[in-house]
Amino acid sequence: MTDPDSRDPAFWHPRTAMVRGGLARSPNMETAEALYLSSGFVYPDADAARRAFDGTDTRYVYSRFRNPTNATFEQRLAMLEGARFCRATASGMAAVTAALLCQVKAGDRVVAARELFVSCHWVLTELLPRFGVSVDLVPGADVDAWAAALTSPAACVFLESPSNPALEIVDIATVCDLAHRTGARVVVDNAFATPVLQKPLDLGADVVIHSATKFIDGQGRCLGGAILSNDESFDEECLLPFLRNTGPALSPFNAWVMAKGLETLDLRVRAHCDTALTLARALDGRPGVRAVRYPGLEGHPGHALAMRQMNGAGGAIVALDLEGGQPAAFRFLDRLRLIDISNNLGDAKSLACHPATTTHQRLDAAEQTAQGITPGLVRLSVGLEDARDLLADVEAALDGP
């Protein structure tokens, strides 16, 4: 028997929402989502324009505010994250910056996880303090450190889990609980897990941000980002005025690519994770590899938490700490023949990089060590190729002539 509710979009399962969520066909009845590559919109008469601006009528006025293709992407992603609304941005960093700047003011305090993507680290430790916002960083996996930091009032908490590139797992539900007791809003960067594996809003987070550039596009084509939340007053009072007046809007073309990317997100993420686990298991304990850091391995300190929080999977990123430090890491990267050297991630193509000298080069040695970025660390973004070919490439690069 069919469940009558399952025909109502509000009750669609995620796989259905990914393919059909937010679809609003034009009178031409196209099969695929239409691409509205238009910066502005026209009005039948002057009074219609006036009504659009005073809020009497809801219609598209300008793509810095809203655009129909962006709306499809936003609604589709909102359904997957279980969020009341989603605002698309030009990149993941535009999303991080807007989500933070729109809600803090001089004198506020922000508490953030220490293990962060390096541009998130810059926004928190360089940009916010310029405007009189103080920022305290805590080791993300240390619940006691969060509890101590959140005994004094804070306006906002920021974290990513798993973290880029050290793959620390933060206990999102516990941190949200601690943060809410001091009145802080929690912003979670969900780029590594994607809504397929992790739904921070269900764990208590107030705001979720994405770099859609990564797994949501999934094929390395476009930059994009998103901010999602259920908090209508955050949207109306903080986020919307900030986005509409400062303009980090996503191009409708990129929104179209992202909306199409979402159609296959579930299938792709599961395939990425299966292959990542196969590689992590095969490389764990191998000569030349000092440690394999992967939340899906039993030996990872955050394994049990990751399995609970991330739908039983470890994600698509594997970090290898190689014996022999930077020379060994460079030798390994230079010997790869299938996997490309690239600082991007979340692509169908497997990509490898050396965070200490590329993405996280800006951090000094002490800060790199604190974040777990050792000289021998190689970050592997596991793609959609056959696991056997990837393993052969990695093993040949490790053993090399």
Ligand SMILES: *Cc1c(COP(=O)(O)O)cnc(C)c1O
């Ligand atoms: C890549 C990344 C970002 C930034 O996203 P862009 O789309 O490159 O601006 C933010 N957070 C994390 C965890 C990332 O991996």
